[in-house]
Amino acid sequence: xxxxxxxxxxxxxxxxxxxxxxxxxxxxxxxxxxxxxxxxxxxxxxxxxxxxxxxxxxxxxxxxxxxxxxxxxxxxxxxxxxxxxxxxxxxxxxxxxxxxxxxxxxxxxxxxxxxxxxxxxxxxxxxxxxxxxxxxxxxxxxxxxxxxxxxxxxxxxxxxxxxxxxxxxxxxxxxxxxxxxxxxxxxxxxxxxxxxxxxxxxxxxxxxxxxxxxxxxxxxxxxxxxxxxxxxxxxxxxxxxxxxxxxxxxxxxxxxxxxxxxxxxxxxxxxxxxxxxxxx
Numbered sequence: 270x271x272x273x274x275x276x277x278x279x280x281x282x283x284x285x286x287x288x289x290x291x292x293x294x295x296x297x298x299x300x301x302x303x304x305x306x307x308x309x310x311x312x313x314x315x316x317x318x319x320x321x322x323x324x325x326x327x328x329x330x331x332x333x334x335x336x337x338x339x340x341x342x343x344x345x346x347x348x349x350x351x352x353x354x355x356x357x358x359x360x361x362x363x364x365x366x367x368x369x370x371x372x373x374x375x376x377x378x379x380x381x382x383x384x385x386x387x388x389x390x391x392x393x394x395x396x397x398x399x400x401x402x403x404x405x406x407x408x409x410x411x412x413x414x415x416x417x418x419x420x421x422x423x424x425x426x427x428x429x430x431x432x433x434x435x436x437x438x439x440x441x442x443x444x445x446x447x448x449x450x451x452x453x454x455x456x457x458x459x460x461x462x463x464x465x466x467x468x469x470x471x472x473x474x475x476x477x478x479x480x481x482x483x484x485x486x487x488x489x490x491x492x493x494x495x496x497x498x499x500x501x502x503x504x505x506x507x508x509x510x511x512x513x514x515x516x517x518x519x520x521x522x523x524x525x526x527x528x529x530x531x532x533x534x535x536x537x538x539x540x541x542x543x544x545x546x547x548x549x
Contacts, residue, residue: 270350270351270352270405271348271350271351271352271405272351272352272353272354273351273352273353273354273407273549274353274354274355275353275354275355275356275357275358275361276355276356276361277549278353278358278361278362278365278407278409278549279361279362279364279365279368280365281365281409281547281549282343282361282362282365282366282369282409282411283365283366283368283369283372285409285411285545285546285547286341286365286366286369286370286373286411286413287369287372287373288545289411289412289413289543289544289545290333290334290338290339290369290373290375290413290543291327291328291331291332291333291334291373292327292328292334292545293324293327293328293334293541293543294542294543294544294545296479296480296481296518297456297480297517297540297541297542298324300480300481300517300518301317301320301321301324301454301517301540302321304317304454304514304517305317305318305321307513307514308506308507308512308513308514309512309513310506310507310510310511310512310513312506312507312510312511312512313506313507313508313510313511313512313513313514314512316507316508316510317454317507317514320507320540320541324541332374333373333374333375333376334541334543335415335539335541335543336376337376337378337415337416337417338370338373338375338376338378338392338413338415339378339412339413339414339415339416339543340378340379340392340395340396340413340414340416340419341366341392341395341396341411341412341413341414342395342396342397342398342411342412342413342414342473343362343395343396343397343398343409343410343411343412344398344400344408344409344410344411344412344474344477345358345397345398345399345400345407345408345409346400346402346407346408346409346410347399347400347401347402347407348401348402348403348404348405348406348407349401349402349403349404350404350405351405351406351407359397362395362397363393363394363395366391366392366393366394366395367391367392367393370391370392371391375392375413376392377389377390377391377392378392378416379391379392379393379394398470406548406549407548407549408546408547408548409546409547409548409549410477410544410545410546411544411545411546412473412476412477412543412544413543413544414538414543415539417450417451417452417539418450418451418452418455418537418538418539418542419536419537420450420451421443421446421447421450421451421537422443422469422472422534422535422536422537423439423443423446423534423535424465424468424469424472424532424533424534424535425439425532425533425534426465426530426531426532427439427530427531427532427533428531429528429529429530429531431531432531433492435531436461436531436533437492437495437496437499439533439535440457440459440496440533440535441496441499441500441503443535443537444457444500444503444505444515444516444535444537445503445505447537448505448509449505449508449509449510450509451537451538451539452508452539452540452541453505453506453507453508453509453514453515453516453539453540454506454507454514454515454516454517454540455500455515455516455517455537455538455539455540456476456480456516456517456518456519456520456537456538456539456542457496457500457516457518457519457520457535457537457538458471458472458473458474458475458476458478458520458522458535458536458537458538459471459472459475459496459519459520459521459522459533459534459535459536460472460473460474460475460521460522460523460524460532460533460534460536461521461522461523461524461531461532461533461534462523462524462525462526462531462532463524463525463526463532464526464527464530464532465532467524467532468524468532468533468534469534469536471522471523471524471534472522472534472535472536473536474522475520475521475522475536476520476536476538476542476544477544477546478520480517480518480520481518482518482520484520484521486523489521489523492521493519493520493521494519496519497516497518497519500515500516500519501513501514501515501516503515507540517540
C-alpha cells in the first residue's frame with residue numbers, strides 16, 4: 270500500500286488549474302499554427318492569426334487565454350493500492366479550485382443553484398470524477414470548461430436501426446446547430462454506447478485526448494477521419510465567419526451497450542480547449 274496525503278492532491282490540482290488556464294496544450298497550439306497557414310479564407314486566416322497571437326500574449330503575460338475560465342472538472346484515476354490520508358479529498362480539491370481562481374485572478378463563473386443563480390464567488394464546487402485503477406499511482410486530469418462550447422453539446426438515445434448513418438447525421442447536425450457559438454475552430458468529443466450518462470461522460474473524456482490521437486479500432490479511426498472531413502466541409506470556419514477550418518480534431522470513445530439502445534453524445538471544445546494532467 271502507498272499513502273498519499275490529500276494536501277499533495279490539493280497542491281497538484283491548484284498548479285494544474287493555473288497552468289491549464291494560461292498555457293494552451295501543445296497539440297492544439299501547434300494545430301492552430303498549422304491551420305493559419307492552410308486556411309483558404311482570408312478572413313479565417315486573419316482570425317487564426319489573432320487567436321495565435323492571443324495564445325502567445327497569455328503565456329507571456331501570465332494571464333488567462335480566455336475570459337471564461339470555466340467550471341473546473343477534475344478526473345482522478347486512483348490506484349487501488351493507494352490510501353489517502355489527511356482531509357477529505359473532495360474538500361481538498363475544492364480548496365485547490367478556490368485558491369487557484371483567487372491567485373490567478375480567474376473569473377468566478379459558478380452559481381450555487383441552477384435556478385436561483387447566486388454566484389458562489391470562488392468558482393466552487395468543481396465537478397469531480399473518481400475512478401479506481403490498478404497500481405499505486407494517482408493520475409489527475411484537470412479541465413476548466415467554458416460554457417460557450419459546453420452549451421452546444423448534445424445527447425440522443427438513437428434506435429439500433431439508426432445505425433452508422435444515424436450516428437454520423439446526429440454529430441453533423443449538432444455541429445451545424447452549434448455554428449459560431451462554441452468559438453470555432455472546435456474539437457469534437459464523441460461518446461458512443463453504454464448508457465445515456467456513460468455516452469455523455471465519454472464525449473467529455475474524448476476532449477482530454479491528444480487531437481492527433483487515432484482510435485485503436487480501424488473502424489472508428491476511419492469514422493473519425495470521415496467526420497473530420499465532413500465537419501470542415503461545413504464551412505463554419507474560424508469564429509463562424511466562414512472558411513475551411515471548422516474542426517481541429519475529432520475523437521471517439523465507445524463502450525458496449527444494450528441490445529435495444531444506441532446512445533450517442535457530442536461534447537464540443539472551443540479553440541482553446543483547456544486541459545492538463547500529471548501523475549503522483
